[in-house]
Amino acid sequence: MDYNNAPLVPMSSPDLSEAERQAVLSVVNTSALSMGPYITAFEDAFCKYTGLPHAIGVNSGTAGLHLCVLACDIQDHDLVITTPFSFVASSNVLLYERAIPVFVDVDAHTGNINPAFVEAAAADLAAGGRAARQRLPRRGSAQPGPLKAILAVDVFGQMADYDRLRQTANRYNLRLIQDSCESLGATYKERPSGTLGDMGVFAFYPNKQITTGEGGMIVTSDNNAATKMRALRNQGRAPGDTWLEHSYLGFNYRLDEMSAALGTVQMQRLESLLAARQRTAAWYSELLEGVTGIELPQLAPETTRASWFVYVIRLAQGTDRAALSARLAQKGIPVRPYFSAIHLHPYMVERFGYRPGDFPVTEDLSARGLALPFSGKMTYEQVETVCQALRAALQPDPHDD
Ligand SMILES: Cc1ncc(COP(=O)(O)O)c(C=O)c1O
Structure with missing residues (x-):
């Protein structure tokens, strides 16, 4: 039978109700299409959900992860332990800052980064010398910087083993970034996704648990990082900067109001x-x-x-x-x-x-x-x-x- 390539069942489909349609329409009927009341409402919903003091809406999960990399001061040639079993964005954000991903393999059951391998890699890199060299990629790592962070990814909606990752992070004084782009709503030992790193990031592409079309959200309890990421999201405009005054090299990573409206209703559901x-x-x-x-x-x-x-x-x-x-x-x-x-x-x-x-x-x-x-x-x-x-x-x- 010829199905003309039309699938019988879609690969994924967003779940949108009349409430989302009305919310988007209510934005379109105003002139506040960016940085209006909905971005605040959407961020508040995430603070409430995670119990963390800061939530920063951005226009993709990738943008959110990139801001975390910057907030952790990860720079040229710095090392970050991460997983090769992920969507490319989790590693790409390191490359944007010319950092070096130090990959370690994953757990065969869950596909999540293996905490024993993370600990071993951190120990080798701390020891320096031959052990450290063997951890680094064959190319592009001739002058490695310091090991700065662990970037863990929650694969397919299941959280990584954060208690063990946290132990390693504490032992070697590393920042811990949680890529929770696939795990909104999950819990690990009853603790909610996004809250177990120094910062966590969610993503809202249409196949995700909630969608805004495109969009993402960073959550953190780190006041300084939050202030920095808010500024970087908005073209580097820090608190106190006036219009067209920019303290930092920033980005346009803002989430528009139509998306935030969609997301606010999705969070209620x-x-x-x-x-x-x-x-x-x-x-x-x-x-x-x-x-x-x-x-x-x-x-x-x-x-x-x-x-x-x-x-x-x-x-x-x-x-x-x-x-x-x-x-x-x-x-x-x-x-x-x-x-x-x-x-x-x-x-x-x-x-x-x-x-x-x-x-x-x-x-x-x-x-x-x-x-x-x-x-x-x-x-x-x-x-x-x-x-x-x-x-x-x-x-x-x-x-x-
Ligand atoms: C694990 C993971 N990290 C990062 C991202 C990037 O999110 P976005 O597509 O919103 O940039 C995704 C999105 O699919 C993802 O699955």
Whole structure:
């Protein structure tokens, strides 16, 4: 059957109600389209949700992470321990400041940065000499600066092991940045996402738990960092600067009022949005339990709440993922490889000389991960359709082609 490439089930879909439409319309009917009341309301909602004193709305998660890098004073050739199993933005923000990402491999169950490897890398870098050299990329690290920070990423809606990361950060006097772009609503040992680093960042692309179209939010309890990031977001205009006076080299990372209005209403609906996503994930887990040839997402004991961002299965070793994806696409089911190992992207290889085999767990997860269509708006029937198609595609009938 020819589906004309129109998927039977969308890969993701935002969950917007009449309340969001009315809120956006109310902004459009005024002249306050930027830095008006909604950005404040949206930021207040995050302070309330996280219990932190500062929330700074920005126009993407990437912008938020970049401001964290600047607030942590991470500069040319400084070292930051981070994960190669992430969306590229978490490493790119280091490259923007010409810092050097020191990758360590991830936990095979969760895909989150492995705290034992972080501790070992920090110890080696602190020791200096040969041990330190071996931690650095082959290229682009001839004159390394000091180790400044750990940048952890909460993969697929599950938080990293922050108690252990915090121990290492304290031991070596490092800043801890939490990339919580995929984990709004998650908890780790009952503590909410975004609150376990020195600063945390959320993102609101349309496939995220809440959306503003494009957008992000930084949360922190660090007063100085918050003041700096607020200034940098707004072209470097510090408190006391007058119009066209700029204390710092800043950016236009402001979030507009239409987006902030959308986000403010989405935050009011957060619990029901999360519950709907949890329901979809539970259907998948129920319907795919025991299916041969795949592994289902795994949660760590410390994860007191996963905030389902995507539903990523792992294919058995040796499965031809591209052929499987093509068979599913033919049946109108979109799927995506997720994530692809950061250190093996062409620009990373060129700049730092990484090679296949450098981070085997990451490479294995990258080779076998497959994101299924996912949103809180999916019906049981849609999840069933995906699961049936997946089961059939895993055991292709040779007469089908
Ligand atoms: C882990 C992670 N970090 C950073 C980002 C960047 O967020 P944005 O797309 O809003 O810039 C994303 C977005 O998908 C992400 O998943």
